[in-house]
Every structure is written in structure tokens, then in C-alpha cells.
Amino acid sequence: MARFPLMLLLFLVGDLYFYQAVSTLSQQPALHFAYWLFDILLIAAIISIIFLRRAGLHSERFIAVVIGAMMLNYIPKVFSSPVLLAEDIVRLFRGFPARSIYVSEVALAIAGALFVAILFGLTKGKHFYKVRKETIFFPDLPEAFDGFTITQLSDIHSGSFSDAGGVQKGLDLVDAQQSDLLLFTGDLVNNMASEMDPWIGGFNKLKAPYGKYSVLGNHDYGDYIRWESKEAQAANLARLKEVHGEMGFNLLLNEAVTIKKQGQSISLIGVENWGKGGFHKYGDLKRATANVPDNSFKVLMSHDPSHWDEVTVDHHQHVHLTLAGHTHGMQFGIELFGFKWSPIKYVYKQWAGLYEQQGKYLYVNRGFGFLGLKGRIGMWPEIAVLTLKKG
Known part of the structure; x- marks a missing residue:
């Protein structure tokens, strides 16, 4: 304040x-x-x-x-x-x-x-999509996953969409990456599950040979509008979870799944939203990793990047790569010749791009959609493509 x-x-x-x-x-x-x-x-x-x-x-x-x-x-x-x-x-x-x-x-x-x-x-900026690519090296990555690609989307905020052609432009770019795995790290809507109804078909058509997985973001719980009753809010959340399935995404709620390739595997973990400050802490990394072997290679989806700094880095299991969003890069900033700046950096230490600490990596997606400000200035909407390499 x-x-x-x-x-x-x-x-x-x-x-x-x-x-x-x-x-x-x-x-x-x-x-x-x-x-x-x-x-x-x-x-x-x-x-x-x-x-x-x-x-x-x-x-x-x-x-x-x-x-x-x-x-x-x-x-x-x-x-x-x-x-x-x-x-x-x-x-x-x-x-x-x-x-x-x-x-x-x-x-x-x-x-x-x-x-x-x-x-x-x-x-024009709200649909001025940029494909951002990163190659990340891990010494203990299973051989079968050397060169494995992940496309990450975050912060769709479908309640802000009005231009079907603009959204489809972004979806076409997602499909063009032909990644092995497609992950979505939360904030599907602004407030209500019904905001996604016109867009389910387009996102359902996205394909990835090793699956499509998702988690919830802070806006998905409907905490920012008044409901006629707690039951109405709960029904909205239940419907939102159904929408993920209709889009072809497997929603992970403080749980993990195994991604297998050529007899080897990695663990994909998804936690509910956990944020510092006034944000709810629904996420439970301990519960999500309860059945994940210690020596497994782990990729975590967690909407708010503050969860990485506050919880994940010091978690008793080594989480190799965390994917987050939430910040939107404030939808305003400067990115030129490797330099990046946005006012959001004074709120979040990790706010856009790739970060590393203790051999653990975090990638913060700038977001696919927009909220509040009906556009993006210098901090363009993002489709992230991460390549896992052994080395």
C-alpha cells in the first residue's frame, strides 16, 4: 500500500x-x-x-x-x-x-x-504472442528424456478474451511447437468457470504425445467476487475442474503422475495455489510428493513463484524444475537485448524467465492472457518451450 x-x-x-x-x-x-x-x-x-x-x-x-x-x-x-x-x-x-x-x-x-x-x-499487444525457448541441463536427467520438450502456458484469464481470431493465433503457435508435453500453470479464468465456455473447443484441440496437465491458480477459486452462497462458489469450482477435463487437460490437485518413456520415467507434480502475503495457501507439496521416490527426476507445476522461494527450494526432496506464472510480468515492462525490467520486480524476486538456486530451476511464464489492463506493453504474452537436456 x-x-x-x-x-x-x-x-x-x-x-x-x-x-x-x-x-x-x-x-x-x-x-x-x-x-x-x-x-x-x-x-x-x-x-x-x-x-x-x-x-x-x-x-x-x-x-x-x-x-x-x-x-x-x-x-x-x-x-x-x-x-x-x-x-x-x-x-x-x-x-x-x-x-x-x-x-x-x-x-x-x-x-x-x-x-x-x-x-x-x-x-494489439494482448495477442502479440512470443515463443520463448530455454534449454536446461540436468546431470541426473534420465537418458530417455534427453531432448524432451515441454510447452508451458499460464494465466489464460479467459474472462478477458473477446477476440476469437487473436486467441486462435496463440493456439496455433502452441500447436506449431509440437512439444512432447503440454503444461498449464493456473488462472484459467478471472472469476467464473463459465468464462471458459466459448474457448473450450480451441484448447481441446491442442495435442501433446505425452499428455496435457494443469493446476489451479489463485483466480480459479472464485475468491475475488461475491457469491450468493458458499455452495455457489463451491459449485463454480467443481465446474471449473470439469472444464479442465473437457479441454483435455488432467488437473493435478496436490498430486503427482509418472511420465514414462522408453522404460524410464520422470515425476510430474502439481500443487494447488500457494502464495505469500495475502494469497491462499491451498498447495501442499508434502502431500503431492508423498508417493514420489526421492531419486525421481521431478517437474513441479505451482502457479505462484513465491512458493518456489518459500517452500520448494528447501523441500526435503530435490525438485529439479518448477514451472510457475502469476506475475504476468505486470503486463508492462521493457525487454531488449537481454535486459528486462518491470515494476513487478519490486514485488516478486522471481517474476519472468529462468532462475536457478542450489541446482534447482524455476521458470516463470509471463502469461498467455491478460487481466485488469486490457493489453500488454513491452511484456508480451508468452508461450514457453523448455527443452530438458542431460549434462
């Missing part, structure tokens, strides 16, 4: 700074009035969301529109403001002469480029 006032302050300072560039380049009162009117309306919308949520009344669509407007309004201003700040430092030692029109034009150009990038993310 302490981060929210700080972020709000950053936005406001960026807004005030950017106005300096606007006022330097134009003296028209109508433009200045429009600039602040939009800000006032946006702040009013944010305040209304806060009060509506407290009253238990809110529209996800309205929230998504406001989030998008905030990003389009504030982020270009904040990231272009350092140019004006640098000018002010120079002006400080020169007796504060008038602002340079050239510097203001540079700030405006940076803001314009960021505005276009954000607009692309909000309109």
Missing part, C-alpha cells in the same frame, strides 16, 4: 513537469484548459473506482478503460520529464533563463513515441 502514494506522487510530478514543455511550445488557453480538464476527469474516475470497490460495485470494463487512460496519460509524461529536469539543472547555474523550445520539443517527441508504443500494447 505504501507504494501507491509514491507512484501517485511520481505521476503528479511528471504531469507538472510535462506541462512546462506544453506551455513553452504553446500559449493557447484552450489547450492548457484541455490538458488539466483531462487530468481532473481521470482523477475523478480513479476516486470513483475506489469508492465503488468499497461498496462492492465495480465494472471490470470501466476499470480497464481507466487503467489504459492512466498509462496513456502519465507514463509518457513521467519518462520524458528527466529531459526537462536535466534542463532545469543547467538553468539553475545560469540564473533560470527561459526554457529552450528545442528541449521541450525533444521531451514532447519522447512522450509521443511512448504514447504510440502504449497505444499499440493496448490495442
Whole structure:
């Protein structure tokens, strides 16, 4: 909660700074009035969301529109403001002469480029799928599984989908990988099992010779909306479990299965959602591995990456590879030339990509779908393909 006032302050300072560039380049009162009117309306919308949520009344669509407007309004201003700040430092030692029109034009150009990038993310980014490939080496991988491939999906959030063609584009990419095993690591829906009804057929057509397996994520339990009764919520969860089967996925609920190939095997383990902080801890790794041999090669599906750091790494059995999701990479960030950054890194130590600790690996999927923000900016939707190698 302490981060929210700080972020709000950053936005406001960026807004005030950017106005300096606007006022330097134009003296028209109508433009200045429009600039602040939009800000006032946006702040009013944010305040209304806060009060509506407290009253238990809110529209996800309205929230998504406001989030998008905030990003389009504030982020270009904040990231272009350092140019004006640098000018002010120079002006400080020169007796504060008038602002340079050239510097203001540079700030405006940076803001314009960021505005276009954000607009692309909000309109096209949600289905701008990226196939990310990793090869991971294990000295004790069974010989038969050398080169074994796993396609991982996570965070489908079908309640946010509206573009059938866009979703199918992603499903076609999944099938094109022709992986041995297809795994889904939770958050099939936003809240209700019925959100998946239009999409069951498409996901059912996905094929993998060694099977399709899944686990539940925090949103799948229906904990974030009000139900008429506990029985209604329980019925929704029961229906959601049926949906996994209709999609052709075997749902693992704190249990393990054996994947066999050429007389050798690996253990695939699936736990229910377990998250640090205020998230429910339904997952039970001890129970899930109760019948798994200690010397078995283990792949774990666990929706929230905090489970790896808090539980899995120190588990008495060696879990070779954990697959998680949950963070979405915040659906906003930068990934260029091996560099990656997103504000979510200040919440989760492991938030996107591959991590290693004590010879144990974690892969955090950026997610197939989207939630809240109706798009993705720089942190594109992901289809992960992991190749297991002996060595």
C-alpha cells in the first residue's frame, strides 16, 4: 500500500513537469484548459473506482478503460520529464533563463513515441504472442528424456478474451511447437468457470504425445467476487475442474503422475495455489510428493513463484524444475537485448524467465492472457518451450 502514494506522487510530478514543455511550445488557453480538464476527469474516475470497490460495485470494463487512460496519460509524461529536469539543472547555474523550445520539443517527441508504443500494447499487444525457448541441463536427467520438450502456458484469464481470431493465433503457435508435453500453470479464468465456455473447443484441440496437465491458480477459486452462497462458489469450482477435463487437460490437485518413456520415467507434480502475503495457501507439496521416490527426476507445476522461494527450494526432496506464472510480468515492462525490467520486480524476486538456486530451476511464464489492463506493453504474452537436456 505504501507504494501507491509514491507512484501517485511520481505521476503528479511528471504531469507538472510535462506541462512546462506544453506551455513553452504553446500559449493557447484552450489547450492548457484541455490538458488539466483531462487530468481532473481521470482523477475523478480513479476516486470513483475506489469508492465503488468499497461498496462492492465495480465494472471490470470501466476499470480497464481507466487503467489504459492512466498509462496513456502519465507514463509518457513521467519518462520524458528527466529531459526537462536535466534542463532545469543547467538553468539553475545560469540564473533560470527561459526554457529552450528545442528541449521541450525533444521531451514532447519522447512522450509521443511512448504514447504510440502504449497505444499499440493496448490495442494489439494482448495477442502479440512470443515463443520463448530455454534449454536446461540436468546431470541426473534420465537418458530417455534427453531432448524432451515441454510447452508451458499460464494465466489464460479467459474472462478477458473477446477476440476469437487473436486467441486462435496463440493456439496455433502452441500447436506449431509440437512439444512432447503440454503444461498449464493456473488462472484459467478471472472469476467464473463459465468464462471458459466459448474457448473450450480451441484448447481441446491442442495435442501433446505425452499428455496435457494443469493446476489451479489463485483466480480459479472464485475468491475475488461475491457469491450468493458458499455452495455457489463451491459449485463454480467443481465446474471449473470439469472444464479442465473437457479441454483435455488432467488437473493435478496436490498430486503427482509418472511420465514414462522408453522404460524410464520422470515425476510430474502439481500443487494447488500457494502464495505469500495475502494469497491462499491451498498447495501442499508434502502431500503431492508423498508417493514420489526421492531419486525421481521431478517437474513441479505451482502457479505462484513465491512458493518456489518459500517452500520448494528447501523441500526435503530435490525438485529439479518448477514451472510457475502469476506475475504476468505486470503486463508492462521493457525487454531488449537481454535486459528486462518491470515494476513487478519490486514485488516478486522471481517474476519472468529462468532462475536457478542450489541446482534447482524455476521458470516463470509471463502469461498467455491478460487481466485488469486490457493489453500488454513491452511484456508480451508468452508461450514457453523448455527443452530438458542431460549434462
